[in-house]
Amino acid sequence: MAKITLDNLAHSYLPNPSGEDDYALKELNHDWQDGEAYALLGSSGCGKSTLLNIISGLLHPSQGRILFDGQDVTHQATAERNIAQVFQFPVVYDTMTVRENLAFPLKNRRMPADEIRRLVQKVGHMIGMEAQLDRKARGLTADAKQKISLGRGMVREDVNALLFDEPLTVIDPHMKWELRTQLKKLHHDFGHTMIYVTHDQTEALTFADKVVVMYDGRVVQIGTPQELFERPAHTFVGYFIGSPGMNVFDAEISGSEARIGEARIALPASYATAGGKTQLGVRPEFIRLAEGGDGIPAKILRIEDVGRHKIIRLDVAGREINATLPEGTPVPAGTDRITFDPEGINVYENDWRVAPKGQREAA
Numbered sequence: 001m002a003k004i005t006l007d008n009l010a011h012s013y014l015p016n017p018s019g020e021d022d023y024a025l026k027e028l029n030h031d032w033q034d035g036e037a038y039a040l041l042g043s044s045g046c047g048k049s050t051l052l053n054i055i056s057g058l059l060h061p062s063q064g065r066i067l068f069d070g071q072d073v074t075h076q077a078t079a080e081r082n083i084a085q086v087f088q089f090p091v092v093y094d095t096m097t098v099r100e101n102l103a104f105p106l107k108n109r110r111m112p113a114d115e116i117r118r119l120v121q122k123v124g125h126m127i128g129m130e131a132q133l134d135r136k137a138r139g140l141t142a143d144a145k146q147k148i149s150l151g152r153g154m155v156r157e158d159v160n161a162l163l164f165d166e167p168l169t170v171i172d173p174h175m176k177w178e179l180r181t182q183l184k185k186l187h188h189d190f191g192h193t194m195i196y197v198t199h200d201q202t203e204a205l206t207f208a209d210k211v212v213v214m215y216d217g218r219v220v221q222i223g224t225p226q227e228l229f230e231r232p233a234h235t236f237v238g239y240f241i242g243s244p245g246m247n248v249f250d251a252e253i254s255g256s257e258a259r260i261g262e263a264r265i266a267l268p269a270s271y272a273t274a275g276g277k278t279q280l281g282v283r284p285e286f287i288r289l290a291e292g293g294d295g296i297p298a299k300i301l302r303i304e305d306v307g308r309h310k311i312i313r314l315d316v317a318g319r320e321i322n323a324t325l326p327e328g329t330p331v332p333a334g335t336d337r338i339t340f341d342p343e344g345i346n347v348y349e350n351d352w353r354v355a356p357k358g359q360r361e362a363a
């Protein structure tokens, strides 16, 4: 397994990039720790595959270096990097049996036959295909073929890193859950460094120790699921993670007080801002419904029951915002205001989180 260092890394697909906008991947400096499971999460076109392909060696970065355990691999071919990769669509050999497909990377490395047999049996079990090991891959469903691809990715225990690019897209929903659980178990048992690209937050949050959120070619936050939930570093993270996402209110900030329209809101700490666009981010879980008092005027538009909780859609100064209430908690009938739980308030300037005075913002 290896620590992966992204050193001053950036990539443009253009031959002569002239400004930041020309870069599909904007400058990055990060150490991804040995043995951790990372999910690269972001919407389509934000640069996830570009970054993964640079790590795997399919793409050479236009700037910077990539290191595995301190060794510069920037100009090494994929085959030399000792990694396993699983792509969005199956890559299997139709004329081979399932067993032969799974054994392929091990045979290539001239592993003893009894060791191959043991590993193939184990992975066959993990992907739920033990009974089909001696069947030819031809004629299997796309779902089954993708399970073989996943199995082939997981079969080697000595790789520097395991890279997955949206590997569960063609898998049916029940099996998705099952395979995600198996991947987590694999990580737990062997401690591989894993990088898993997805645009699905559930997949990212259930799989990863650390989620790397990308937006417009930039890594905007690397954090545990809890950190992304409690302290989104960028308004995009707040909006993208959570269902519904974080509400964002334009606000004037003055020390430990915010003003939203006529309403004054006491902040949990004091904040120094530098004259940029300032906003408060409050997740739906931290919005309280009230009748009268000092809150922000709001009108209930509709209430949606989604099982474990209710989503209350409200109009606040012409914009729709969301609150959630646990199942069984009644919606106050005369609701005409909202207030915020102080611990759920984050302050943003030009979309980036501002740390309370006296605290340093995490990278």
Ligand SMILES: Nc1ncnc2c1ncn2[C@@H]1O[C@H](COP(=O)(O)OP(=O)(O)OP(=O)(O)O)[C@@H](O)[C@H]1O
Pocket: 013, 024, 042, 043, 044, 045, 046, 047, 048, 049, 050, 051, 199
């Ligand atoms: N081969 C290429 N040539 C030129 N531009 C490209 C190439 N591949 C990707 N891009 C552009 O680079 C940006 C990042 O694309 P990338 O595929 O890395 O994003 P992504 O987050 O993986 O998206 P998706 O989830 O849709 O695959 C996009 O604007 C895309 O159009």
